[in-house]
Amino acid sequence: MAFIDWVENSALGIWMVDSLWAYPIVLSTHAIGMSIVVGTIVMLDLRILGYAKAAPISSFKSMFVVTWIGVALNFLSGIALFCSDPAQFLFHPVFLTKIGLMITGVVSFYFLWRELGKHDAAAEVEIESSARIKLLAYLTLIIWFSVIVAGRLIAYVELS
């Protein structure tokens, strides 16, 4: 398939396969990014759903730059990982499920981030009572745990 050949023969594709350290470095970056994205989002979600009520939800806003850095790290490392074996991943049902969940997770987090941004620090009561924010918190919580599950299961589903 032309697309697969193109990816495999790209500079990134070749580097990932030929270089001794490319794959471990990219994999490490992906693990770090994952811990940042899932970690920060889960902490935010736990707070929104009632844990550690003494912590103002508004104060989490300055943490989100770290979350977005994690998303960027994983987007880039994810592309590199894909390029290391496009033939395996392109039609892999578990991988495609993970990507679908991940995109949904990023979009959901974006909406949650935007929704929180509409309230300033003085509006804690509004944030606490917002059904939309609570719903987005449940959604991102479930989705991001699912992304981890899907990610781990990729290796366990063999393609012919």
Next chain:
Amino acid sequence: MRDSVWMFPLAEIFHFIGLSLLIGSLLVVDLRLLGVIKNMSYAAVYRFLPISLLGFGINMTTGILFLFTDPFRYYPNIAFRMKMLFILLAGLNALWFKFSVYPLTMKNPEANDCGKLAKVVAGLSLLFWFGVIVLGRMIPYVED
């Protein structure tokens, strides 16, 4: 562990969930100590530490399960040994935090800047734990 085909992937899934809980909760605490997160009383911030302990507990349990699946694989592995060393260093840093930074910040829980010591301990915490993640990923790569 070896008899059930699902035990290893299940343990891996929980190992990754545990590390995300650990890193996420420590990011809240460390980013606060570093002054990136502001306007959050330390009394509230430290409510995230039990989550760190939960994450660590999940990972210690699943980690021990991994050891039982293949006892002779891990001991000679240099990445595994260094990972254990980094966990020890992170633990020592946590003790240092407990006896120095924790009482310091609780004296003035609303302060946004807690001085250099707090920042050093927070920075080391993140360095050691991200190091643990990287070394964990390296375990299969340094084997023969």
